[in-house]
Amino acid sequence: MYRVLLHNDHFTTMEFVIDVLVAVFQKPAREARRIMLDVHRRGSGVCGVYSYDIARTKVARVLTLAREQEFPLQCTFEEA
Numbered sequence: 001m002y003r004v005l006l007h008n009d010h011f012t013t014m015e016f017v018i019d020v021l022v023a024v025f026q027k028p029a030r031e032a033r034r035i036m037l038d039v040h041r042r043g044s045g046v047c048g049v050y051s052y053d054i055a056r057t058k059v060a061r062v063l064t065l066a067r068e069q070e071f072p073l074q075c076t077f078e079e080a
Helices: 014-025 029-042 052-068
Strands: 002-007 044-050 074-079
Touching: 002 014, 002 029, 002 052, 014 029, 014 044, 014 052, 029 044, 044 052, 052 074
Parallel strands: none
Antiparallel strands: 002 044, 002 074
8 A cells, every 4th residue: 555645845825735635635625624734834744545556646646736737746655
């Protein structure tokens, strides 16, 4: 299993991070806000734990959405 992480930067808006968490990871608004605050305060936040293929697909989707909006948001995955 693989842990998907979002990483903090100084340009991506908090609202966009919440939107990504809701759209890509199907998080309820309250949980998305909590994860966003982890990203903001701790430098990264866990979006979920998935199989390799699903984790890779979710990372690719996040990066595509971020680039479309011209945000430098980084999303990675690591073995859980």
